[in-house]
Amino acid sequence: xxxxxxxxxxxxxxxxxxxxxxxxxxxxxxxxxxxxxxxxxxxxxxxxxxxxxxxxxxxxxxxxxxxxxxxxxxxxxxxxxxxxxxxxxxxxxxxxxxxxxxxxxxxxxx
Amino acid sequence: xxxxxxxxxxxxxxxxxxxxxxxxxxxxxxxxxxxxxxxxxxxxxxxxxxxxxxxxxxxxxxxxxxxxxxxxxxxxxxxxxxxxxxxxxxxxxxxxxxxxxxxxxxxxxxxxxx
Numbered sequence: 342x343x344x345x346x347x348x349x350x351x352x353x354x355x356x357x358x359x360x361x362x363x364x365x366x367x368x369x370x371x372x373x374x375x376x377x378x379x380x381x382x383x384x385x386x387x388x389x390x391x392x393x394x395x396x397x398x399x400x401x402x403x404x405x406x407x408x409x410x411x412x413x414x415x416x417x418x419x420x421x422x423x424x425x426x427x428x429x430x431x432x433x434x435x436x437x438x439x440x441x442x443x444x445x446x447x448x449x450x451x
Numbered sequence: 452x453x454x455x456x457x458x459x460x461x462x463x464x465x466x467x468x469x470x471x472x473x474x475x476x477x478x479x480x481x482x483x484x485x486x487x488x489x490x491x492x493x494x495x496x497x498x499x500x501x502x503x504x505x506x507x508x509x510x511x512x513x514x515x516x517x518x519x520x521x522x523x524x525x526x527x528x529x530x531x532x533x534x535x536x537x538x539x540x541x542x543x544x545x546x547x548x549x550x551x552x553x554x555x556x557x558x559x560x561x562x563x564x565x
Contacts (some may be wrong), residue, residue: 373550375551385556386556387548390553432551432552441486443492444555
């Protein structure tokens, strides 16, 4: 499985936008970029995914670099509830599996 | 819809005991998964199933067994519990969203082996 690299942690302020980076320099053409988040004492939660084009949903936006070697999860207006561990994951299009790394802890300051 | 339901939420086992972690989903998803998460780490895949009667090993299957007799249920069996199996266990099922599968997870079972 192709690997992703994320910072160990980031801090943001409430009601400000947050840009969470992810590098995936060995991504292949059939790898989907997925983001999940895990709130304390809960199971992971699907956030968003994309292949080549930028994606928006009610939770976040995903900006994918033109060469697909990096992506950025954008939370447009951070709230305290967004404090979580965020996982950037590459999922091979033909695979049934999702492989998690250690993720990145986001702290949101009031 | 209840989503993915796991029972029990907490359990303490003695070394050598056995138990079954229950997982059920009411979304008619074919794909189901079991993961474990050790403190400060990401999730590791134990077993998965692509439909009733079909299961396959994940990254860390040793010490565990699974069965999938129905679409709804995917129990995880621990035989001869060991301290190394102390972890939080998550069950998940996958759903189609747009162009790929997303996963929905249960709330987890926290298992301690003493």
